[in-house]
Amino acid sequence: MPTARPSFAAVDLGATSGRVMVGQADAGSLRLTEVHRFANRPVGLPDGLRWDVLGLYGDVLDGLARAGREADVVSVGIDSWAVDYGLLDATGRLLGSPHHYRDSRTEGVAQRLEAVLPAKELYAVTGLQHLPFNTVFQLAAEAGTPQRDIARTLLMIPDLLTYWLTGSVGAEATNASTTGLFDARKAAWSHTVLDRLGIPRGLLPPLRFPGDPAGTLRPAVAAATGLPGGTPVTAVASHDTASAVVAVPAADEHFAYISCGTWSLAGLELPEPVIDEPARAANFTNERGVDGTIRFLRNIMGLWLLTETLRTWRADGRPAELEPLLEQAAAAEPFAALVDPDDPSFLPPGDMPGRIAAYCERTGQRPPSGQGAVVRCILESLALAHRATLADAAELAGREVRVVHLVGGGSRNELLCRLTADATGLPVVAGPAEATALGNVLVQARAYGLVADVRAMRALVARSQPLRRYEPSGAQRAWAAAAARVGLR
Numbered sequence: 001m002p003t004a005r006p007s008f009a010a011v012d013l014g015a016t017s018g019r020v021m022v023g024q025a026d027a028g029s030l031r032l033t034e035v036h037r038f039a040n041r042p043v044g045l046p047d048g049l050r051w052d053v054l055g056l057y058g059d060v061l062d063g064l065a066r067a068g069r070e071a072d073v074v075s076v077g078i079d080s081w082a083v084d085y086g087l088l089d090a091t092g093r094l095l096g097s098p099h100h101y102r103d104s105r106t107e108g109v110a111q112r113l114e115a116v117l118p119a120k121e122l123y124a125v126t127g128l129q130h131l132p133f134n135t136v137f138q139l140a141a142e143a144g145t146p147q148r149d150i151a152r153t154l155l156m157i158p159d160l161l162t163y164w165l166t167g168s169v170g171a172e173a174t175n176a177s178t179t180g181l182f183d184a185r186k187a188a189w190s191h192t193v194l195d196r197l198g199i200p201r202g203l204l205p206p207l208r209f210p211g212d213p214a215g216t217l218r219p220a221v222a223a224a225t226g227l228p229g230g231t232p233v234t235a236v237a238s239h240d241t242a243s244a245v246v247a248v249p250a251a252d253e254h255f256a257y258i259s260c261g262t263w264s265l266a267g268l269e270l271p272e273p274v275i276d277e278p279a280r281a282a283n284f285t286n287e288r289g290v291d292g293t294i295r296f297l298r299n300i301m302g303l304w305l306l307t308e309t310l311r312t313w314r315a316d317g318r319p320a321e322l323e324p325l326l327e328q329a330a331a332a333e334p335f336a337a338l339v340d341p342d343d344p345s346f347l348p349p350g351d352m353p354g355r356i357a358a359y360c361e362r363t364g365q366r367p368p369s370g371q372g373a374v375v376r377c378i379l380e381s382l383a384l385a386h387r388a389t390l391a392d393a394a395e396l397a398g399r400e401v402r403v404v405h406l407v408g409g410g411s412r413n414e415l416l417c418r419l420t421a422d423a424t425g426l427p428v429v430a431g432p433a434e435a436t437a438l439g440n441v442l443v444q445a446r447a448y449g450l451v452a453d454v455r456a457m458r459a460l461v462a463r464s465q466p467l468r469r470y471e472p473s474g475a476q477r478a479w480a481a482a483a484a485r486v487g488l489r
Contacts, residue, residue: 006448007071010440011060012240013080013157015262016040016307018056020063021434022071023441026450030464032434032441035070036063042100049100051084053157057164064225073227075444076165076217077236078158079243079436081262082178083135086160087151092169095147098157101133102348109137117196120280125192127184127275127286128177129299136180139199154203158238165233166215170208172235174242177288184273184286184294208235210242210290211447236443237290241265241297244407246290246439246454247432249462254402256390258420259435260410262304264341264382266389267297274397282392290443290454296397300385301341303410305378308352313371326415328372329379335482337368337377341385363486381486383419387479388488390424404428407435414468421470423479432465 010021010032019037023030038059043050060078067073087095099105110119110132119130128134135156142148155163156175163169176182176189181204183190189204208214214235222229237243244259248269259265273286273294287295313320339346339359346355353374357367360377368374386404394401404426410416411430421428432438442457451457483489 005072006074006450007067008441008444008448009064009067009073009076010236010437010444011063011076011078011161012243012437012440013040013056013078014240015081018059019437020060020067021437021441022067022073023437023445024071025441025445025460027452027456027460030438030442030460032437033070035066038063042102043097048105049103050097051100051157053086053094053098053160057161060161061221061224064227068225068227073231075448076231076233077440077444078161078233079236079238079240079440080157080161080175082156082175082239082241083131083133083138085135085138085154085156087147088153088155089150090152092153092163094160095151098160099138101138104348105141106132106137109141113137113140113197117193120277122180122193123280124275125183125190126180127273127279128180128182129283129285131299134180135178136193136197140197143198151203153205155205156238159205162214162233162235165217165221167218168215168233169205170214170235171205172208172210172214172238174210174237174239174288174290176207177286178239182288184275187288187292210235210237210443213447234444234447236440239287240436242287242289242295243437243439243443244435245269245295246442246457247435247461248405248407249429249432249458249465249467250403250405251458251462254400256393256401256404256426258386258390258404258406258410259408260302260406260416261408262302262307264300264302264386264410265295265297266300266386267295267393268397268399268401270294270296270397270399279396282396284393284396296393298389298392300382300389301346302382303413305341305346305352305356305382306375308349309356309374309378312351312353319371325371325375326413328370329375330415332370332372332376334376335380335478335485336373337365338384338482338486339377339381340486341381379413379416379419380482382416383423384479384483384486384488386420387423387483391489401426406430407432409433417468417470421472422475425472425474425476425479427472428470429467430470431467432461438465
């Protein structure tokens with residue numbers, strides 16, 4: 001039977017899986033329960049790699065139905081990965097399944113746009129890290145297609161699902177800020193970028209900010225889920241990293257964060273964007289956070305390398321249980337082989353162990369021998385990327401960092417947490433693993449009047465969630481030498 005305590009349904013969609021969580025939060029407690037988990041599998045079609053967004057929506061409805069059976073749901077919020085979108089026609093119908101950001105259609109697009117809008121000028125407005133799959137480049141890749149020609153509205157993935165739940169059209173700002181179409185200083189769509197690239201201004205809907213109302217469940221959705229008619233949908237920090245940063249249990253401003261999952265998003269929370277040539281050259285992004293904050297960070301390929309390696313081994317019939325492999329990795333020779341996690345060869349799906357071996361051969365290294373050595377290579381390389389990114393962020397922003405908060409699924413990987421502490425020379429506080437869903441719930445709870453500001457949210461997370469602290473070993477010379485081998489600081 002539903003409880004009398006107000007509960008918040010958090011729909012949290014990652015690049016490989018999704019889940020619906022139910023949370024309760026107030027000034028003294030914070031609880032989270034998973035009610036539905038499901039796979040998020042892209043589909044390879046003749047015209048490219050696509051998301052099964054209809055399947056995702058069906059799972060969202062199933063999860064909300066389960067949430068309603070277990071709790072008194074008073075609000076729903078949706079977060080997801082960034083940059084991908086759906087296009088709607090004039091009647092509000094979806095024009096085909098959204099492309100996956102790993103699809104190859106954006107190859108070379110950024111270079112072609114240089115003649116129209118040089119990268120320096122684009123960065124001066126958007127402050128956005130250059131990634132070949134940014135929304136601006138995806139849109140350019142679709143120029144002249146029938147879908148682009150008849151499209152009247154662009155909705156990011158969480159905004160698209162919100163539209164199907166409510167019938168209300170809008171664009172939540174933390175995800176909008178990842179598109180390359182958003183003015184980082186003005187917190188508004190950039191007419192300069194849109195006009196230079198020939199993108200109709202009307203394609204982009206009005207902005208919403210975390211905590212804003214995003215409509216109420218349509219009657220058909222209420223009937224399908226069993227939730228009360230008129231249940232509000234709240235705009236949370238709909239970019240999953242922005243939600244995760246809300247739940248970083250930091251005590252003051254002198255912290256760095258790493259939201260670690262398929263990607264590692266590593267950086268700082270700042271009051272203003274850092275948009276200058278050194279930040280652009282270092283490929284740092286200025287994305288929107290809650291309450292007008294800036295997520296000054298760099299994307300790192302992250303645990304994608306490990307999960308794709310495990311997938312390859314499973315397909316080959318080899319052992320791929322993570323815990324035994326982590327034990328083997330802990331015992332393997334340190335720094336035997338290292339890679340740059342952001343090498344373009346690691347971006348598409350495929351034979352990751354083979355690509356790691358090829359990278360090592362290409363760079364004059366002996367490829368890792370044995371599964372444990374491969375895992376050690378991945379985790380040490382990722383720790384080195386964490387080290388370089390956080391050092392760059394602190395220098396570019398003029399911010400002293402005293403502690404690193406590693407949140408998300410990667411916080412469960414003790415070896416990665418220990419290696420990151422050793423690499424950075426800073427204590428690492430690991431957890432919460434469910435930071436994204438917690439941040440989603442907390443923004444909803446604040447909109448409902450149950451919690452106060454972000455400082456209070458973080459204090460609540462620190463009191464209520466299991467955290468682990470890893471102190472650095474002091475082996476900085478060895479890590480500096482390893483960093484130099486892969487061209488990092």
